[in-house]
Amino acid sequence: MDAVGLSLMNEAVGGSEKCVSAVREAFGAAEALMIRNVSQVAKDFRCCQTPKDHQDQVELMQSLADIVMGTVQYNEESVLMSISDLCGVMTNQSAAYNEEREPYQRLVKLSQIYRSSSEEPCLDVSHEKRVKDLMDTTVQSERRAERQWTYQTCTEFGFYQTCEDASCPFSGMVTLRSQTEICLELFGISQNSLPGRVAFTNRYYGGDEPHAHRVLYVNGGVDPWKELSVGNRTDGGEEAESVFIRDSAHCADMSRGRVTDRRSLKNARQEIEKHVESWLKTAQQEKKRTE
Incomplete structure (x- = not known):
């Protein structure tokens, strides 16, 4: 996620330090508000359900980070929004944004834009439901590709996107531990075995x-x-x-x-x-x- 932050600062593609600062402040505000009033956060981001526990809260923070990470990953190849567009939402001071001057409200606006392109009426933040969906091994499963990708991360290469140092622009709730719990839940693969599995992959292919x-x-x-x-x-x-x-x-x-x-x-x-x-x-x- 640090790499995402660096791309958000890249002026050559429409980024800026102001943009990444606004993103960081927005996520900090969202996390702080969730501690005080989780129902309000769920209402603001139009969640399908109010997060009932820490795992649901992590799901929400991860979903919001995915909006920014997905934009950066594909940038001008994306059909919806580029880094320049995203930074415009997060930093624009025009009259059209007068009611969304606070970074938190701009993040809400950003999520509204992304949700408008989706057929989903609300943001599903239930960790329990996510696990249940990923346990579906039928070919009709809508999450079959995600299940396959998750299995690779648990058995071969890791590649977890975490936020555990001061330079990360997203929520510190998204940790390596929270990312790897799914391995045990879905496949019975313990978190302690992951370093050895990743090391084997690097040895086998050359790193x-x-x-x-x-x-x-x-x-x-x-x-x-x-x-x-x-x-x-x-x-x-x-x-x-x-x-x-x-x-x-x-x-x-x-x-x-x-x-x-x-x-x-x-x-x-x-x-x-x-x-x-x-x-x-x-x-x-x-x-x-x-x-």
Whole structure:
């Protein structure tokens, strides 16, 4: 989540220090109000139910953080809102925002915008219901992809998005412990076993030094997931290299090209094509030599 905060400050994509400060203040206010009057918070964010315990409160804080994290992750690839749009809601001082000047009220506004794009009439914050839905293993389950992803996090790579230091712009209620409780609830996998499972994955695949060749590691400067990728690897010569697109987000290079794409993204796609073309030619030559 620290990486999300850095992207919210990136002026090249419409972010600012003022924006991340407003987000941090909004989440702090939401958490403080929830301690005093949880019913009011549930009403403000139009929750389907009033959080009945700590786990439900964490679900609410996680859902609100997901709005910001999802925006940052896809930025200009998103169909709803970009970082610039989000920061506009959180910091705009125009007459249209006179009634929502406080960061908390701006976060409420932000959640309203996202909910308006969803078919869900309210924000479901029941941890019990979430677990029940994720226990559904039928192919018709609406959460089948989330269940599969969760299983991978519990058995292979972790990748938890936590908020446990002063620089995090979201709620400190979203901890590693709260994130990993689901492993035991869904799969009977203890939290204590996770470090060993992650360590095995890193040993097996090579961690920061993967045992691979002819791989291109492409990362966007705005993408929070770049922190978990392989960067600046050129030790394999043309066999393994990296491409860094400073102002693009998650997997932007894989999307169809658009006239509005940034120059850095267009240049990166050309570089990717060059590598793939070169490796295909090399593979063809190697095949001919073995025939």
